[in-house]
Amino acid sequence: MFKNIISKQLNLLSYLVRWTLISIPLAVAVGSAVAFFLWLLSWATHFRFGHSWLLYLLPLAAIAIHLLYKWYGKSAERGNNLIIDEIHQPGAGVPKRMAPLILITTVITHLFGGSAGREGTAVQIGGSLANLFGSWFKVSEADKKLVLTAGVAAGFGAVFGTPLTGTIFALEVIAIGRIQYNALLPCLIAALVGDVTVSAWGVHHTQYHIDVVNAGSDLYGKHLPLSFMLLGKVILSSAMFGLVSMAFAKGVHLVKNTALKLVKINWLIPALGGVIIIALTFALGKPDYLGLGVEAEYPGAVTIVSAFKHGGADALSWLWKLIYTSITLGTGFKGGEVTPLFYIGATLGNTLADILNAPVSLFAALGFIAVFAGATNTPLACTLMGIELFGGEYAIFFAVSCFTAYFFSGEQGIYSAQRNESSKLGGYRNRLFSKYKF
Structure with a gap:
């Protein structure tokens, strides 16, 4: 032995x-x-x-x-x-x-x-x-x-x-x-x-900051480490994050399939994509949704960083970035999807925080990781990303947000080669449909 x-x-x-x-x-x-x-x-x-x-x-x-x-x-x-x-x-x-x-x-x-x-x-x-x-x-x-x-x-x-x-x-x-x-x-x-x-090599990454949030609550004179009111707002927002991540994945595929169907000259598809991006930028009157969206081109521009502050994003910033990126990637430009997903999530979190009277920087951070989690079907990785980027103090909110968005984002993410070894709901969906004969 x-x-x-x-x-x-x-x-x-x-x-x-x-x-x-x-x-x-x-x-x-x-x-x-x-x-x-x-x-x-x-x-x-x-x-x-x-x-x-x-x-x-x-x-x-x-x-x-x-x-x-x-x-x-x-x-x-x-x-x-x-x-x-x-x-x-x-x-x-x-x-x-x-x-x-x-x-x-x-x-x-x-x-x-x-x-x-x-x-x-x-x-x-x-x-x-x-x-x-x-x-x-x-x-x-x-x-x-x-x-x-x-x-x-x-x-x-x-x-x-x-x-x-x-x-x-x-x-x-x-x-x-x-x-x-x-x-x-x-x-x-x-x-x-x-x-x-x-x-x-001397290359540094962008730093993000969450303001101190009182995440606890009092119940019958006893202090609880978790506010159920705040948790409810997190769950509600995270469902929205998941739906938006699904919209992003479907948006890229929709643009690509529509372009292939309507335009028969291959090189003309990316050229038209570029023309549409230019037209959208003129119509909106600002370049905020071009490029990565991490650094500000001018004072007051909407960026991922600005989304962590009150008034740092417009109500529809997330939607415009989704449209811009769907057109860019769907017509053949190259790059990734994740940083635009950060932008979409952070600005959407900013908007939802105003609507729900919730902490802006916390909800921007939750959107940042949760939209990414839903679009890539990687809730564990994105929970860890929240801890690595923003600290471990709000880890429970990170986990709840990422897993909620994951469940609400549908079965297919942005990577078509990603295999589905197990349904997100297991056999529950089939049993439910079988029971009620939908």
Whole structure:
């Protein structure tokens, strides 16, 4: 028995050493690439701020992106969904060209004013480099899945400065209802090292702040650590967050399908998307919904940061950002969905806080993570994101909000390759329908 214990411990040690040796260099490479990407993105954003005429060239930028993927992209155009499919069932692999293509085209999108995010770029950089490292290390098909998952964790953890979130996101996003725990160690190492690498390059992330909120209440002379009135407002708002995340996912697909149906010339679709974005910006009279939406182009602009303050968002800011991003991504521009989801959630939280007489900064934070949770079907990861970004004091509200939004967001999220291993309601929905014969 003693020999058996020693043998198991040695096997465990060998496993730890092997995956540490694979994950660390992969994460350093991914973190360095993400740091370079974030630097380029910051440059593109500020350059556009100083040269507002660039927006007029958005249709031409769209055509350039379309041609780059037509000539060089091939399977790389499937983006995050290709990586998820490869994790499920390794096949043709993730092309090496995916990383430089998505980096260049995302910067082009933001330079000319497209409304997109950055997580898709970081995840695709991570997946592309992970596939390359997997071939160098000559890993088996089973281990290739772990390497790709670790690449996703490194990219996500590095781009947002949230290594724990990156770890769980990579495990949770693959399939609804199932987490692959044997990938936990490689993902944790990769996400941590990727985040540290970005910091080592001197790239810093946006800081958010929640004002102090009295989350307790008194009942019959006894103090309770949780206010049921506030909790009710959180649940009500989170249901709305879930419905909006579902609207976002369906909006992107609707724009894409409608454009393919109505426009037969492929390169004309992204060009028309650019024209519509320009027209919307003129109609609204302000550029608040272009780009990432993190930094303010002018004093008083609506941003993710401003949404954490009273009066920091218009009543329909969330809807306009949803429309802008659906058009941008649905017509073929490149980038991610997550940062726009942060914007949509934070501004919607700001609006709902005013309606419900609730703490603005807390509800902006809840919307920030909950709309993301609903759209990606990753409530565990998003709960951790709330703790990593805003602190653990309101962790119970983060969890309630993310899981409520998750249940109200429908079965299909923004990633079509995400498999549904288990219905969100289990067999309850079928039993209910069977009982009442709907």
